[in-house]
Amino acid sequence: MIKVIVSGHSRGLGEAVAEALLARGASVLGIARNGNERLAARFPDRFAQVTLDLADAAAIQRWLQTGAVGAWLSGAEQALLINNAGTIAPMGPPALQDPGEVARALTLNVTAPLMLAAAFAAAGAGVADRRILHVSSGAARKPYSGWSIYCASKAALDHHARSVAEDKVAGLRICSLAPGVLDTEMQAAIRATSLERFPLRDRFAEMQRAGGLVAPEDCARRLTDYLLGDVFGSAPTADLRDLPG
DSSP, X not given: XXXXXXXXXXXXXXXXXXXXXXXXXXXXXEXXXXXXHHHHHHOTTTEEEEEOOTTOHHHHHHHHTTTHHHHHHTTOSEEEEEXXXXXXXXXXXXXXXXXXXXXXXXXXXXXXXXXXXXXXXXXXXXXXXXXXXXXXXXXXXXXXXXXXXXXXXXXXXXHHHHXXXXXXXXXXXXXXXXXXXBOSHHHHHXXXXXXXXXTTHHHHHHXXXXXXXXXXXHHHHHHHHHHHSTTTTSSSEEXXXXXXX
């Protein structure tokens, strides 16, 4: 039995990955501020969800202290954690960034995934095959003007995966995976921002006009193949666009 935890399952890539895994027979627990009634209706027996603000570290800690992660993973033969939830905001140079928004972004993009990873590793210690996937970005490996918070937070996930891989925990695999440029609400937010905050805005707008954005469902199929495959975790960081298939 495959038991999965997916953050940010209410829309975009998180929704598509949750649906792809449910379609393969996995049981999925989604965590997000908003629920996903479509998935709940389609998979009533194998889909559960928790309404939780992943930009609130105290709320995450309270939920983890209930033992919910261990209860969900009980009976699993394979356990998967997909840290997908994230935000591109705040965009712009430091003087244009709201400090409170910076704090929420770092909690959502970094603190929450690392808290969930720690809880998952501990609660699933009895599961022989445990896999953690951080949804990273090419921005983790290349700096972009206006994206200092996003770039730094995704780079943190990459280095977390590298360090966890060095721990060599038996039965635990990890990879921080860049999925490519997807046709999601995040891309719409990028196109709607000002040039002052993101000088490369028009490049991304042209990519969208030229049909260069990947549908979340197409990405999810490839991501799921990789996550469930034998080579997952052979490298702690990867780019989905560079993988076979």
